[in-house]
Each structure stands twice: as C-alpha cells, then as structure tokens.
Amino acid sequence: xxxxxxxxxxxxxxxxxxxxxDNLAEVGWSGTTVVAVAARAGVSRGAAQHHFATxxxxxxAAVESVTDELTREMREQEAHFAEGGNRPLAVVxxxxxxxxxxxxxxxxxxxxxxxxDPGLRALVLPLEQRFSRELFRTTAELLEVDRREPRAAExxxxxxxxxxxxxxxxxxxxxxxxxxADLAQWAAVLATLPGIGS
Amino acid sequence: xxxxxxxxxxxxxxxxxxxxxDNLAEVGWSGTTVVAVAARAGVSRGAAQHHFATxxxxxxAAVESVTDELTREMREQEAHFAEGGNRPLAVVxxxxxxxxxxxxxxxxxxxxxxxxDPGLRALVLPLEQRFSRELFRTTAELLEVDRREPRAAExxxxxxxxxxxxxxxxxxxxxxxxxxADLAQWAAVLATLPGIGS
DNA sequence: CGCAAAGCAAGCACTCCTGATTGTTTTCGG
DNA sequence: CCGAAAACAATCAGGAGTGCTTGCTTTGCG
Numbered sequence: 001x002x003x004x005x006x007x008x009x010x011x012x013x014x015x016x017x018x019x020x021x022d023n024l025a026e027v028g029w030s031g032t033t034v035v036a037v038a039a040r041a042g043v044s045r046g047a048a049q050h051h052f053a054t055x056x057x058x059x060x061a062a063v064e065s066v067t068d069e070l071t072r073e074m075r076e077q078e079a080h081f082a083e084g085g086n087r088p089l090a091v092v093x094x095x096x097x098x099x100x101x102x103x104x105x106x107x108x109x110x111x112x113x114x115x116x117d118p119g120l121r122a123l124v125l126p127l128e129q130r131f132s133r134e135l136f137r138t139t140a141e142l143l144e145v146d147r148r149e150p151r152a153a154e155x156x157x158x159x160x161x162x163x164x165x166x167x168x169x170x171x172x173x174x175x176x177x178x179x180x181a182d183l184a185q186w187a188a189v190l191a192t193l194p195g196i197g198s
Numbered sequence: 199x200x201x202x203x204x205x206x207x208x209x210x211x212x213x214x215x216x217x218x219x220d221n222l223a224e225v226g227w228s229g230t231t232v233v234a235v236a237a238r239a240g241v242s243r244g245a246a247q248h249h250f251a252t253x254x255x256x257x258x259a260a261v262e263s264v265t266d267e268l269t270r271e272m273r274e275q276e277a278h279f280a281e282g283g284n285r286p287l288a289v290v291x292x293x294x295x296x297x298x299x300x301x302x303x304x305x306x307x308x309x310x311x312x313x314x315d316p317g318l319r320a321l322v323l324p325l326e327q328r329f330s331r332e333l334f335r336t337t338a339e340l341l342e343v344d345r346r347e348p349r350a351a352e353x354x355x356x357x358x359x360x361x362x363x364x365x366x367x368x369x370x371x372x373x374x375x376x377x378x379a380d381l382a383q384w385a386a387v388l389a390t391l392p393g394i395g396s
Numbered sequence: 397c398g399c400a401a402a403g404c405a406a407g408c409a410c411t412c413c414t415g416a417t418t419g420t421t422t423t424c425g426g
Numbered sequence: 427c428c429g430a431a432a433a434c435a436a437t438c439a440g441g442a443g444t445g446c447t448t449g450c451t452t453t454g455c456g
Contacts, residue, residue, distance in 0.1 A: 005402065005453050012403080028314030030228030033443060045444095046405040055444070108366075112310045115303075115369035116226030128370065154383040158360060161380070165363025168306075171313035172326065182359070185352040189387060203423050203432065210433080231413060243414095244435040253414070398456095405450070413442085420435070426428090 013051045015041040020062040021069075024106035029113035034058060060123055063110055067127040069103045074138045081142055087197060089187035091142045092159060096183060099167025100176055108171060135160060149195025162186060211249045213239040218260040219267075222304035227311035232256060258321055261308055265325040267301045272336045279340055285395060287385035289340045290357060294381060297365025298374055306369060333358060347393025360384060 019041035023032045034055050038048040052058040077094055098104050114124035136156055143159075145152045166183065170176045190196055217239035221230045232253050236246040250256035275292055296302050312322035334354055341357070343350045364381065368374045388394055 008453090009403065026314060028311060029226075030311070031314065034445095035443065044405045046407095047403065049445080050403060050405095053445085109310065109314070111366070111370050112307065113226060113228070116224060116229065116307070121370070125370065151383060154380045157377075157380045158384055161363035161367060161377075162356060162360045163363070164366055165359035165361070168310070168362055168366055169359060172309050172319070172323065179355075179359075182352045182355045185349060186356050189391065193387065206423090207433065232415095233413065242435050244437095245433070247415080248433060248435095251415085399454105400456105401452100401454085403450105403452075406448085408447080409445095411442105411444085414440090415438105416440105417438075418436085420433105422431100422433070424429105424431085426430105 009051075012041075012043055012047060015043065016048055016051055016058065017062055017065050020058060021066060021102065021106045024062070024066075024109045025102050029109050032059075056119070059120070062106075063120075063123055063127060066103050066106050066110065067131045070098070070107060071131055071134050073098065073101075073103065074135060078138050078142060086187065086191075088143060088190040089184055091139060092163060092183050092187045092190070094142070095139065095160065095163035096166055096176065096179075099163055100170060104167060105171065108168065132160075143190070144197050146195040151193065152195025155190060155193045155196055159186070159190060207249070210239075210241055210245060213241065214246055214249055214256065215260055215263050218256060219264060219300065219304045222260070222264075222307045223300050227307050230257075254317070257318070260304075261318075261321055261325060264301050264304050264308065265329045268296070268305060269329055269332050271296065271299075271301065272333060276336050276340060284385065284389075286341060286388040287382060289337065290361060290381050290385045290388070292340070293337065293358065293361035294364055294374065294377075297361055298368055302365060303369065306366065330358075341388070342395050344393040349391065350393025353388060353391045353394055357384070357388060 016037060019037045020032060023037055023040055027036065034045060034048055034052075037058065038045045041048070048058070052061065077098075082090070099108065110120070110124055111128060114120040114128075136153075139160060140147075140153070140156050143156065145156060163183075166176070166179050170179070214235060217235045218230060221235055221238055225234065232246055232250075233243060235256065236243050239246070246256070250259065275296075280288070297306065308318070308322055309326060312318040312326075334351075337358060338345075338351070338354045341354060343354060361381075364374070364377050368377070
C-alpha cells in the first residue's frame with residue numbers, strides 16, 4: 001500500500017538528506033554531487049530536483065541537518081551519561097567517538113571544504129559556532145566543571161580541540177584504537193586540572 | 199635575456215608546483231584543477247601538460263613537495279630553535295604556526311581529501327606516515343623528552359594532535375590569536391608531565 | 397469521476413575539465 | 427647555419443555535472 005503523498009514526500013526528502021550526509025562522510029565534498037546523492041538515495045534526479053531546486057539548496061539542508069544531529073547526539077549522551085567509572089576518560093572517549101561517527105566525519109568534510117569556499121563558509125560558520133557553544137556547554141557539564149575556576153574553560157576547549165585533532169588523524173589513518181592510551185593519559189591529566197570534576 | 203632551457207623548464211615546473219600548493223591552501227582540493235593551477239602559475243595548459251602529463255602526476259608531485267617542505271621546515275626550526283624562554287610554549291606555538299602556514303593548510307586539505315579518495319589515499323598515506331615520524335622525532339627533541347619515560351611519547355603525540363585540532367578549527371574560524379591562552383595552558387601542563395624537559 | 401496538484405522521471409543545453417593531438421616557437425648542439 | 431629536441435600553446439573530443447524544461451504517474455479533493 002503506498003504512503004500518503006505528504007509522508008512519501010517527507011520520506012524522499014529524508015532519504016536525500018541521509019544520502020548527502022553519508023556521501024560527505026564516505027566520498028567527501030567534491031564527490032557529493034546531486035547525481036551521486038540521488039543514486040545513493042535511490043531516487044531520480046528529477047525527484048531530487050523537485051525537493052531541492054539546486055545543489056546549494058541540498059547542501060544547505062544537509063549542513064543544517066548535520067549540526068542539528070550532532071547537537072541532538074550530544075544532548076542525548078548528556079542525558080544518558082552513566083555515573084561511576086572514570087568520568088574524564090568517558091567524556092574524552094565520547095567526544096572522540098562523536099568525531100569518528102557518521103555526522104562527525106561529514107561535519108569535518110564540510111568544515112574543511114568551507115574553509116576555502118566562501119559561499120559554503122557563510123552557510124557553515126554560524127551553524128558551526130552555535131554547535132561549538134553547545135559542545136562546550138555539554139562537555140563542561142559532563143566534566144562537572146567549576147565555572148568559578150577561570151582555567152577550567154581552557155581545559156574544556158583543549159579537550160575538544162584534542163579530540164578533533166585525533167579525529168582528523170583517524171580520518172586518514174583509521175588509528176583510533178591505537179590512540180586510546182594517549183587519550184587515557186589526557187583524561188588522567190584533565191582530572192588533575194583546576195576546576196575539573198568539582 | 200632568456201634562461202637556459204633546462205633552467206626555464208625547472209622554473210616552470212616549480213611555478214606549477216607552487217601554484218598547486220597555493221591553490222590547495224586557498225581554494226581547496228576540488229578547486230585544484232589543472233586549468234586553475236596553470237592560470238595561477240601563469241603558464242598555458244599545454245605547458246602544464248608537458249611537465250605533468252596528467253592531473254594525477256601533478257598531484258603526486260605536489261603531495262611529495264608538501265611533505266618534503268613540511269619536513270624541511272621542521273628541521274630548520276629545530277636547527278634554529280632559540281634557547282631560553284618557555285620551551286614547551288615555544289614548541290606548541292611552533293607546531294600551531296606550522297599547521298596554519300601555507301604547507302600546513304595545503305597538507306590538511308590533501309589529508310582530508312585523501313580520507314575519502316582511495317587513489318589519493320594510497321599516495322598520501324606513506325608520505326604522511328614518514329612526515330609524522332619526523333614530526334614526532336623533532337617535537338620530542340625540542341621538548342627535550344626523556345626517552346626512558348614511557349608516558350612522554352604520549353605527551354608528544356597529544357601535543358601534535360592538539361595543535362592539529364586547533365589548526366583545523368582555525369582553518370574555518372581564523373581564531374588562532376584567541377587560542378593563545380588555551381595553548382599557553384597546555385604548554386604549562388605539558389611542562390609538568392613526566393619525561394618532558396628532562 | 398474528473399481535474400488539479402504534487403511527486404517523480406526523462407531529456408536537453410550549457411559549462412567545465414581532462415587527456416590527447418596537432419602546431420608553433422625557442423634553444424642547443426653538430 | 428640547420429635540424430632536432432624541448433618548451434610551450436591551441437584545439438578537439440569526450441565525459442561529468444548542473445539547471446531547466448517537458449512529460450508521466452499518483453494522489454487527493456470537490
């Protein structure tokens with residue numbers, strides 16, 4: 001039995017967005033063409049064009065989706081964060097896994113492409129800034145940061161940057177497992193810094 | 199007076215390589231076409247094709263050049279490293295400046311593109327691994343690492359990853375100046391870790 | 397039941413890029 | 427001085443992608 005038309009439309013649009021995100025994560029920015037995305041979504045180019053009139057429209061929707069999903073993912077992790085155990089290590093691993101995930105990899109591809117593409121940059125920058133604030137807030141919350149300690153904010157930012165750097169290296173080298181010991185050391189250091197785990 | 203032919207050939211080839219690297223750093227991977235590079239180099243497409251028969255050939259030469267130049271740059275920094283002052287901070291800033299530089303930005307663009315392009319990945323991976331070993335060695339040397347301390351190697355890798363993460367963020371946000379305080383904190387922490395500055 | 401709207405699909409024209417081919421100019425060696 | 431080689435340049439054919447137009451099918455409402 002076929003779907004109600006509006007539901008069918010919604011489903012096609014969602015498949016196109018999912019396909020765009022997967023394409024970004026697996027093929028990269030330059031390989032994310034409307035032709036490739038439509039094929040991966042299993043819809044025709046005419047259908048794709050009906051939903052997104054131009055490639056720019058598709059990309060805009062995908063960028064918004066990626067940052068929304070990353071934000072949602074972080075909030076969900078925060079909501080379900082397991083007490084007990086090594087909190088700094090768990091947070092560091094959470095962030096590292098985020099960058100390594102589907103949305104994290106798509107985001108990295110988009111951000112690097114945005115660095116050199118003015119149109120994409122104008123689109124990505126405000127969304128990335130909003131996401132960064134949310135990421136900072138969530139990470140600080142999970143690390144139980146004492147907001148009165150001025151150095152604590154620096155530690156949070158260092159943690160985020162470090163996991164981003166590890167994530168970037170892992171994109172190419174697929175060496176995340178081997179980085180566990182390094183990350184464990186950072187978590188151990190983090191636990192000793194002022195304002196962390198108050 | 200025109201140049202000797204061999205010198206002229208060498209100069210054209212060098213201009214093409216320089217143009218490729220600048221294009222990568224400023225326009226990104228997808229915008230680095232032979233047409234764009236030849237225009238930036240101020241040579242015709244025929245001339246470009248004479249020196250590099252295919253785009254793959256040009257890219258291969260550029261990848262080798264980028265990793266060679268980054269390696270040379272690190273060795274030069276090592277040779278001219280100024281004694282006195284805050285050594286960990288100086289090293290952290292040195293690494294951060296490297297990623298922010300022309301070769302560092304081109305390298306980041308290449309590495310991210312290589313993550314999703316199998317042909318480019320096969321080319322980039324061995325060179326990146328060689329460069330990473332050199333970078334580790336140089337950084338450890340500059341930090342005066344005690345090789346007997348097992349945790350020290352982790353600290354070196356964390357330092358490299360952190361500056362890479364900061365560099366990635368700075369590609370998009372141009373916020374390097376504002377990160378100085380964070381990096382200063384890492385340098386302060388680094389100085390306290392076992393095996394650093396022995 | 398019929399018609400309009402929406403969703404989907406096919407085809408066209410244009411642009412850009414690459415690799416190959418052909419042609420021109422410059423340089424160098426015999 | 428001449429011819430060959432190298433450096434450089436112009437052109438062509440084909441492929442890929444985008445945006446637009448036209449056409450078909452399905453759905454829903456009056």
